[in-house]
Structures are given as C-alpha cells and as structure tokens.
Amino acid sequence: MQENKPFDGKELICINVDKVYDWIVKENSFDITPTGPISFPGVTATTSLVGATVTCEVTPAAMNPVVILHREDRTFCIDGTNVCLQQLNIQKNFVVTIILTFPNGTMLTSADIPVSRCEQVTLCAPEGTDVEVTYTNLDCFVCTTGTLVAGEGTITFSALTISVATCQSIQSTFPVTVEFLADFCDPRADIVSGCAAPTRPQQCSVVFPDAGGNCCG
Structure with missing residues (x-):
C-alpha cells in the first residue's frame, strides 16, 4: 500500500468513478399506438369529452430504463485498422401519460402507460460493461386520436397514435477506482447578516418649511 504523502499542498487520494469506454450521440423517433380502454381516474361514463x-x-422508466438484451463481438475496419467492437441489442423503457384538457381548463391525466422500444448500437462495450442512456431531449406529441368514448374510469380512443422523439447520449461504462493528486476544498466564508442603519423618509425641503405645498416624493 502506497503511503499518502503531501505534494506541494496536494494529497494522493482514491475515488470510485465510472470509466466511459465509448460514447455516441444519436437521434431516434418512433410511434406508439395504444389500443383498448386507457385508465383515466376521475372519468365516468357520463363525462363529456367534447x-x-x-x-x-x-419519461424514462424508473426501474430498468435500459436493458442489454444481447451483446456480440464484431470486427470493424477503422482507418485501416481492425477493431473489435460490440453490437448491442438494447431495450429502452419509457412511461407515457395522456393529458386531457377541457375547455373550462380542467385537466385529467391517464394512468402510466409502459412503453418499450428496442435498438441496435455499436460501441466499445466488452462483457462486464453497462450501458447508460441520457436523454438531452425526450418529447412526444399526439398525432391522431380518432373518436373518444368515456367509460367508468376509462377512455377508449378509436385511432390513437403518439409520436416520441429522442436525442440520446449513449455511453458504455464500468466502475473503477482511480488515484490522483488533489487539493482539499476549504469552506467559504459565512455571509453575515447585520442590522441595517436607521433610515428616515425623503424630505420635501423645497416646499416645506419655506413654503406650503404637497410632497410628491
């Protein structure tokens, strides 16, 4: 074990971080077409949807937002050199909610609708590495609805289509322990809140006491 010694005020420390093996940014979009009654708390069979x-x-799913389904080594020729990379089949999991806004401003939100989409990506991601997806943009819009029919706690759309667009940062990572020299941080000075000095209102010496009149400020 190496002894920790100061180096010009710095100290040798170790921290746990995720090493990034590879990193790509890509766009992807897809449509979903939920069918059957969709749960809408607060809706009754007599609710007017006019x-x-x-x-x-x-939003990304809270549990298992990204799952690696398959990992396969592939050889690619890059700048004249053969490089072994991995072709990954990944499953991305989302949660979609539908919002109804009525003319009077009332809003009703559906129960969560789980959505999954699979995608192939090629990364330096050898066995043991994980895949993390960060969305710099994740949005959706309703393309078509068809007719809406209210039920007890549900709404049925005859032709619902939702388009989802993503801008995604995809990284292959692995946890490592790194060693480096660093300075320790010092706390900043506290901000002292003192009492303000006594103040008095603005005077109207132009009109008083030399002359009468109204004070305008």
Missing part, C-alpha cells in the same frame, strides 16, 4: 384537447408526456 372540445377536449389531447396531449402527452413521456
């Missing part, structure tokens, strides 16, 4: 606008929201 004039309601339909929008949507999409």
